Amino acid sequence: xxxxxxxADEIAVRDVVLGYARAVDRKDLDAVARCFTADCAYxxxxxxxxxxxxxxxxxxxxxxxxxxxxxxxxxxxxxxADTADVVTYCVAFHVRTDGRHATVAxxxxxxxxxxxxxxxxxxxxxxxxxxxxxxPALPA
Amino acid sequence: MSDDxxxxxxxxxxxxxxxxVTRYAIAVDRKDWTAVRAxFTDDATCDYAWFRGDLATVLELIERGLSRFESTMxxxxxxLAEVDGDAASAETYTLCHHRFRAPEGAIDRIAALRYLDxxxxxxxxxxxxxRDVAVxxxxxxxxxxx
Numbered sequence: 042x043x044x045x046x047x048x049a050d051e052i053a054v055r056d057v058v059l060g061y062a063r064a065v066d067r068k069d070l071d072a073v074a075r076c077f078t079a080d081c082a083y084x085x086x087x088x089x090x091x092x093x094x095x096x097x098x099x100x101x102x103x104x105x106x107x108x109x110x111x112x113x114x115x116x117x118x119x120x121x122a123d124t125a126d127v128v129t130y131c132v133a134f135h136v137r138t139d140g141r142h143a144t145v146a147x148x149x150x151x152x153x154x155x156x157x158x159x160x161x162x163x164x165x166x167x168x169x170x171x172x173x174x175x176x177p178a179l180p181a
Numbered sequence: 182m183s184d185d186x187x188x189x190x191x192x193x194x195x196x197x198x199x200x201x202v203t204r205y206a207i208a209v210d211r212k213d214w215t216a217v218r219a220x221f222t223d224d225a226t227c228d229y230a231w232f233r234g235d236l237a238t239v240l241e242l243i244e245r246g247l248s249r250f251e252s253t254m255x256x257x258x259x260x261l262a263e264v265d266g267d268a269a270s271a272e273t274y275t276l277c278h279h280r281f282r283a284p285e286g287a288i289d290r291i292a293a294l295r296y297l298d299x300x301x302x303x304x305x306x307x308x309x310x311x312r313d314v315a316v317x318x319x320x321x322x323x324x325x326x327x
Binding site for chain 2: 045046048049052056058059062065108110111112113114134136140152175177178179
C-alpha cells in the first residue's frame with residue numbers, strides 16, 4: 042500500500058521535472074541547474090556527458106528562440122526508497138526568432154535521487170520521438 | 182499540527198488545487214458556466230490577456246468569446262503549486278484549441294498559455310481569487326475538409 046510519505050514523495054518528484062520545464066521556459070539557467078545533481082549523467086540532443094555539458098549548450102539554445110513551452114503530459118513515477126524513475130512525455134514548442142514554430146516531442150527518462158536539499162535528477166536520457174517545423178500562422 | 186497531519190494537509194491541498202484548475206478546464210469546454218463560476222471567489226479579479234476585470238465582467242466575456250466556437254479543448258499539462266497556509270499560487274500550462282467556421286472553411290486556432298493563479302482556502306474548498314493569463318504563443322491553421 043502506498044504510504045503517506047510515498048504520496049508526498051511522488052508529488053515532490055513530479056514537481057522537480059515540471060520545475061525543469063518552468064526553469065527552461067523562463068530561461069533561468071540557475072533554476073535549471075538546481076533541478077539536477079552536480080554530476081548528473083546526461084544523454085540527449087543537447088549533450089552527451091554530464092549536466093554541465095548540457096547547461097553549456099542550453100545558454101546558446103536560449104538565444105535561438107523568443108519563447109519556448111515545454112508542455113508535459115504523460116508522467117509515470119516508480120518510487121524506491123531514495124530514488125525514483127520517472128518517464129515524462131513532453132511536446133516542446135519553440136518560437137524561433139523568425140516567428141517559425143519548431144515542435145519537438147521527447148521522452149525524458151529520469152532517475153531522481155533524494156538529496157539533503159530535496160529530490161534532484163541524477164541521470165537523464167532524452168529520446169526525441171518526432172519533430173516538425175511550421176511557418177508562423179497569425180491568429181485569425 | 183503533527184508532522185503527519187501537516188503532510189496529509191499538504192498532499193490534500195496539492196490534489197485539491199490540481200482538481201480545481203482541471204475542473205475549470207473541463208467546465209469551459211462543456212460551456213457549463215455555473216461550474217466555471219464556482220472555481221472563483223466572488224471578489225476574484227482576472228487578467229485574461231485579451232480582456233480583464235472583476236469576476237462578473239470576465240465571466241461574461243469568457244461566455245461570449247467561447248460561444249462562437251464549434252468546439253474548444255483546454256488541454257491541461259504542467260501544473261505546479263506552492264501552498265502557504267490558507268493561500269496558494271499555481272502555474273498551469275494549457276493548450277487551448279478553438280475550432281470555428283469561417284466563410285472559407287474551418288479554422289483551428291490554438292492559444293498556448295499559462296494560468297497564473299492566486300488561490301485561497303474557503304469553507305467550500307480552494308478557489309481562484311486572482312488569475313493572470315500569460316500567452317506563450319498562438320497560431321491559426323485552416324482545417325482540411327472533414
